[in-house]
Amino acid sequence: MTEPLLSVEDLYIRFKTYAGTVHAVNGMSFHIHPGEIFGLVGESGCGKSVTGLAVLGMVPYPGEVIAGRILFHGENLLQKNRREMEQIRGGRIAMIFQDPSASLNPVFTVGSQISRIIRHHRRVDRHEARALALAGFEAVGLPDPARIFRAYPHELSGGMQQRVMIAMALASGAELLIADEPTTALDVTIQAQILALLNDLRAAQGVSILLITHDLGVVAETCDRVGVAYAGSIVETGPTAQVLYQMKHPYTRGLLEALPRPSHRGKALQSIPGSVPSGLDLPSGCPFWPRCPEVMDICREQKPLPTRLDEVGHRVACHLYSREGQR
Numbered sequence: 001m002t003e004p005l006l007s008v009e010d011l012y013i014r015f016k017t018y019a020g021t022v023h024a025v026n027g028m029s030f031h032i033h034p035g036e037i038f039g040l041v042g043e044s045g046c047g048k049s050v051t052g053l054a055v056l057g058m059v060p061y062p063g064e065v066i067a068g069r070i071l072f073h074g075e076n077l078l079q080k081n082r083r084e085m086e087q088i089r090g091g092r093i094a095m096i097f098q099d100p101s102a103s104l105n106p107v108f109t110v111g112s113q114i115s116r117i118i119r120h121h122r123r124v125d126r127h128e129a130r131a132l133a134l135a136g137f138e139a140v141g142l143p144d145p146a147r148i149f150r151a152y153p154h155e156l157s158g159g160m161q162q163r164v165m166i167a168m169a170l171a172s173g174a175e176l177l178i179a180d181e182p183t184t185a186l187d188v189t190i191q192a193q194i195l196a197l198l199n200d201l202r203a204a205q206g207v208s209i210l211l212i213t214h215d216l217g218v219v220a221e222t223c224d225r226v227g228v229a230y231a232g233s234i235v236e237t238g239p240t241a242q243v244l245y246q247m248k249h250p251y252t253r254g255l256l257e258a259l260p261r262p263s264h265r266g267k268a269l270q271s272i273p274g275s276v277p278s279g280l281d282l283p284s285g286c287p288f289w290p291r292c293p294e295v296m297d298i299c300r301e302q303k304p305l306p307t308r309l310d311e312v313g314h315r316v317a318c319h320l321y322s323r324e325g326q327r
Contacts (some may be wrong), residue, residue: 003074004031005208006055011068013050013059013232017280023277024050024063026232026287029306032176037202037209039223041216043276047232052178055210057085066290072176078080091121094169094319098181100161104153111149114168121172136167139204140197159190166197170207171173177201180212195222216259225313228252231277231287234306238314248309248316250292286319293316294320 013025025047032038040048053059055070057077072093080088097103105113114136115129125131130149135147140163153161162182169177179198183191199222201207211223219226219240226244227237228251236249247253254272274291277283283290287299289299298319306315307322 001031004071005034005073006037006210007031007069007071008051008055009069009071010068011051011054011070013047013054013063014066015063017062020280023282024232024279025054027303028068028229028233029225030234030237031179032208032210034175034208035202035206036225037198037223039211039213039219039226040229041213041219041226042229043214045279046229046275048229049180052095052180052210052212054179055176056089056093058089059184087121088210088284090117090169090174091172092174093176093178094172094174095178096162096165096169096182098184100158100165101153103165104161106153109150109152110156111151112162114164114171117168118171132171133167136171137164139201140164140168141193142167157190158186161192162186162190162194166194166201170201170205174207176208176210178210178212181214182211183215183218184213184219191218198222211212216244216255228255231282232279233287234317235288236314236316236318238304238309239312242310242312242314246314248314248321249288249318250294250320251288254291286317295321 001224008028008030011025011028015022015024028047030038042048050059054065055077059065065078077145104110111133114133118129118132133149134145137148142148142160142163153257183194186194195218198209202209213219214295223237223240226232226240228243230251236243236247236252244256247256258272259272272291277287285301286299286304289295292299296319304317304319304322306317308315309321
């Protein structure tokens with residue numbers, strides 16, 4: 001197995017607010033190999049997007065990373081200065097968001113916006129930047145790249161805008177693409193096209209992708225491995241098929257049982273009792289214990305460490321599988 005391209009190790013992020021300190025990310029750990037699509041899945045507020053922003057050094061104020069490491073090619077990004085991160089951000093690591101219209105400047109053509117990015121990171125002249133932009137538009141399947149180059153964002157559909165954003169992200173030769181809910185704002189047909197595009201780009205260019213989503217269907221179709229996040233940390237991770245079809249953590253099982261299925265037609269949907277704990281007041285021990293149907297005394301007292309279940313890397317952070325919980 002190759003060395004990871006990206007490793008997030010025991011990451012903690014806090015937000016100091018007037019209401020108190022919000023514990024947004026609490027020991028998040030995962031890794032991504034070259035050419036791999038890794039899915040980070042979980043409910044809103046579980047720390048997925050903030051983790052993605054932390055990789056780029058973009059945690060918004062008043063948030064701050066207080067512990068952990070983010071290794072890219074073995075170098076800790078948290079130790080890079082502002083100038084070094086400006087070279088990495090948008091160059092070697094790029095990010096696309098769920099609403100492309102909010103990411104594109106409405107008063108500039110998309111061609112001028114992608115050209116500026118290319119010239120900043122690749123140090124080429126205006127004509128070379130235009131040629132690279134047109135090649136990028138063609139690579140992501142945009143029709144008539146020359147017309148797209150001259151267009152303003154409002155002249156493009158949502159799906160075309162997202163393709164432009166992907167072209168921008170990869171135009172500077174990015175090795176890692178962070179895709180934060182990239183299909184949420186699109187209709188179902190366009191969603192499928194964008195996911196297929198990401199897969200094609202991974203195969204053609206070898207780019208690694210961190211796919212942040214709440215949609216288990218998207219994960220099943222697209223990702224090689226997946227990490228299930230809850231209350232700011234990973235509770236289960238491994239190859240997608242292992243996690244989705246041989247799930248071990250009670251939270252993962254609850255998520256999958258809550259999905260609508262044709263065989264359950266006419267039956268009430270299942271749900272996980274209770275609600276996600278507030279980052280202002282996390283429970284002691286395992287954060288899932290107040291909602292867990294298999295809670296034990298140790299769950300209330302001690303947060304479980306990840307336990308490796310097999311040789312393919314299926315891990316679960318649950319006392320049902322830990323030595324402490326089985327004593």
